[in-house]
Amino acid sequence: MTNILWLQGGACSGNTMSFLNAEEPSVCDLISDFGFNVLWHPSLGLELGxxxxQLLRDCISGAIxxxxxxxxxxxxxxxxxxGNWNRFAHRPMKDWLDDLAKAxxxxxAVGDCATWGGIPAMEPNPSDSVGLQFLKRKEGGFLGTDYKSKAGLPVINIPGCPAHPDWITQILVAIATGRIxxxxxxxxxxxxxxxxxxTQTGCTRNVHFAYKASTGEFGQRNGCLFYDLGCRGPMTHSSCNRILWNRVxxxxxxxxxxxxxxxPEFPFHDLKPGTVFKTQTVMGVPKELPPGFKKKDYALMTIVAKxxxxxxAEEDMFVV
Ligand code: SF4
Known part of the structure; x- marks a missing residue:
């Protein structure tokens, strides 16, 4: 049996909603097939007040x-x-977290807020929010650079806003089955x-990226979203196009x-209107290019690709 405790800090519950939608494996699979015992979870836990x-204290003391x-x-x-008083257990969440992380x-850490501080940690960060072991790209966070859990690992970060549900459940299974x-x-x-x-790995628009065939509108089935609509797929580490959302x-x-x-930098440009969904360019060249891409090669590629x-590649290939 694997005891799991899920707590929330400054959160919108988006990762909880994502977790409850997991399919491979699902939350029910975790309990029935992999022997998880959910000690408490904001949406599943029964204990209050x-x-x-007492449950949290038992976890800290080792009784559980x-x-x-x-x-x-x-x-x-x-x-x-x-700022984040745990209304059920009458103590600041950060104090519970400090004690529980030692036990x-x-x-x-699930989601951007827990991993890097996320949206709450954007400047001017009035709540002085941080992630568990990072503040954006800077190591440290709440638990500090040297923190290791009892198994000898740092905080395992599963970012995303929200994190993909199957990333969460698959890592939990890897831990429970000793494969972490x-x-x-x-x-x-x-x-x-x-x-x-x-994110670009597995994107159906890769052929349009290669031919520099752009789309200028949301929801179009044709064209790449990088050249005009600010798609960060080529610069973002994720498996969103390999492990599809809702498997679809x-x-x-x-x-x-x-x-x-x-x-770690999400939300880029503070999600200000006019900066997201718009590729920032200088003399027609995107300010941010995929890692390893040289600006002069981009210009050359543009001429060749066009x-x-x-x-x-310019037409809607899905219309028959
Ligand atoms: S830039 Fe975005 S839309 Fe274009 S191929 Fe890459 S991930 Fe897909």
């Missing part, structure tokens, strides 16, 4: 083995413990199995540009 407080602590939301550091065998050692973490403690490739689709597949939500583009 004193009972919840805390195998996996999952944290969703930013850690709010407002003065005198204000947990594994700690998993096979999973390499990248420099931001993200499991490489989900975050080594780019992804943002870019339905004509919505990738916003780069698995990267010259080589077949007519079908």
């Amino acid at each position: 004193d009972n919840l407080q 083995s805390l195998d996996i602590l999952v944290f969703e939301g930013s850690v709010v550091n407002a003065p005198n413990g204000t 947990a065998s594994f700690v998993v 050692g096979d999973i390499t973490l990248d420099e931001f403690n993200r499991p490489q199995t989900f975050f080594k490739s780019f 689709s992804s943002k870019t597949r339905v004509g919505m540009p990738c916003l780069g939500c698995t990267e 010259d080589a583009t077949p007519r079908w």
Whole structure:
């Protein structure tokens, strides 16, 4: 049996909603097939008030083995413990987190707020929010650079706004079945199995990217969203086009540009109107190019690609 405790800091519950939609494996599979025991979860937990407080204290003392602590939301550091009072257990969440992280065998941060601070940590960050072990790209966060859980690992970061449900459940299963050692973490403690490739990997619009055939409208089935609509797919580490959402689709597949939500800087440009969904350019060259791409090569590629583009690449190939 694997005991799991899920707590929320400064959060919108988006990752909880995502988690409850997991399919491979589902939350029910975690319980019935993989022996998970949900000690408490904001949407599934039964204990309230004193009972919840006792449960948390038992986890801290070791009376209950805390195998996996999952944290969703930013850690709010407002003065005198204000800002994120755990209304069920009468203590600032950051204090519970501090104690529980010391007792947990594994700690998993789910979603951008828990991993990097997310939207609450954008300047001027009035609640002094941070992620568990990072503030944006800067190491440290709430638990500090040197933090390791009892199993000897740093916080395992599963970013996204929200994180894909199956990324969450598959990592939980890897921990419960003793296979987490096979999973390499990248420099931001993200499991490489989900975050080594780019959102663009598997995007159905790759052929349009290659031919520099752009779309200027949302929801169009043809054309790449990078050249005009600010798609961050080529610069964003995620498997959104390999492990599809609801097993069916992804943002870019339905004509919505990738916003780069698995990267520490999200939300880019503060999501200000006129900056998102618009490719920022200088003399016609995007300010941000895919990693490893040189600006002079981009200009060359543009000339060649435009010259080589077949007519079908400009047409809606799905209309028959
Ligand atoms: S739509 Fe985005 S992810 Fe897809 S090919 Fe174009 S730039 Fe890449």
